[in-house]
Amino acid sequence: MRILFLNGPNLNLLGTREPGIYGQQTLKDIENGVREYGEHHGAQIEFRQSNAEADLVTWIQEAQKSADAVVLNAAAYTHTSIALRDAISAIKTPVIEIHLSNVHAREEFRHHSMIAAVCVGQIAGFGHNSYFLGLQAAMAIIQSREP
Numbered sequence: 016m017r018i019l020f021l022n023g024p025n026l027n028l029l030g031t032r033e034p035g036i037y038g039q040q041t042l043k044d045i046e047n048g049v050r051e052y053g054e055h056h057g058a059q060i061e062f063r064q065s066n067a068e069a070d071l072v073t074w075i076q077e078a079q080k081s082a083d084a085v086v087l088n089a090a091a092y093t094h095t096s097i098a099l100r101d102a103i104s105a106i107k108t109p110v111i112e113i114h115l116s117n118v119h120a121r122e123e124f125r126h127h128s129m130i131a132a133v134c135v136g137q138i139a140g141f142g143h144n145s146y147f148l149g150l151q152a153a154m155a156i157i158q159s160r161e162p
Contacts, residue, residue, distance in 0.1 A: 016057055018153045019082035020049065020146070021074055022064035023090035029115075036116050040143045049146050058154055068092055068099065075102040075110070084153035085110045086146070093118070093128050103133040109156050113149040114139040 022042060025032060030041035046062040053060040061082070065071055071092065078085050087110050092099055103110045112130055117140030119126055131137050135156060138148045 016084075016154060016157050017059045017061070017082045018053060018084050018086060018150060018157075019074070019078050020046070020060065020062045020086045020088075020149075021071055022062070022088050023068075023071060023092045024066040026088060026090055027064050027066070045143045045146050048143070049150055052147060053150055053154075056154060058150070060150075068096055072098050072102045075099065075106060078108045079106040082108055083157045084108060086113055086149035086153055087111065087130070087134070088113050088115070088145075089130060093130055096129055100129045100133055103130055109135045109153070111135055111149050111152050111156075112137040113145045115142055115145055116140060 026042050029045070030039055042062075042064060050060045050062070063074055071089065075085065075087075085108055089096065089099055089112070093112070093114070110133070112128065112134040118128070119139065128137065136152060138145050138152065141148060
C-alpha cells in the first residue's frame with residue numbers, strides 16, 4: 016500500500032501559524048506520527064508540501080503511477096483551484112480531501128471546495144487527527160479494491 020500525502024500552501028508553517036486554529040504540531044510532527052502508524056499497518060507513506068499550485072498538480076498527475084491513494088490537504092487552493100480539480104479528475108487514483116480545521120464553521124469563502132466533488136470523501140475539523148483519519152480512509156479504500 017503506497018499512500019501519498021500532499022500538502023498545500025502555508026502548511027510548512029504549522030506549529031507557529033495560528034496555533035489556535037491549526038494546532039501546535041508541525042507538519043514534520045504530523046508526518047512522523049502518520050508514517051509510524053502507516054508503516055505499522057503495512058503502508059508506505061510519502062509526504063510532500065509545496066506553496067506552488069503547479070507542484071501539487073504535477074504530483075497528483077504522477078500519483079497515478081506511484082501511489083495507491085492520495086490524501087490531499089490543498090489548504091487555500093481547496094477554495095480556488097480548478098487546476099487541482101482537473102488533475103484529480105484526470106487520474107484513477109483515489110484522492111481524499113482533508114483539513115485540520117472545520118472549514119464549514121469558518122469564513123464563508125472557505126465553505127466551498129473546488130475539489131470535493133472529484134475526491135472520494137472529505138475529512139475536516141479534527142486537527143492533526145484529520146491526517147490519521149485520512150490515512151485510515153485511504154487504507155480502507157485500497158483494501159476494498161484489492162482482488
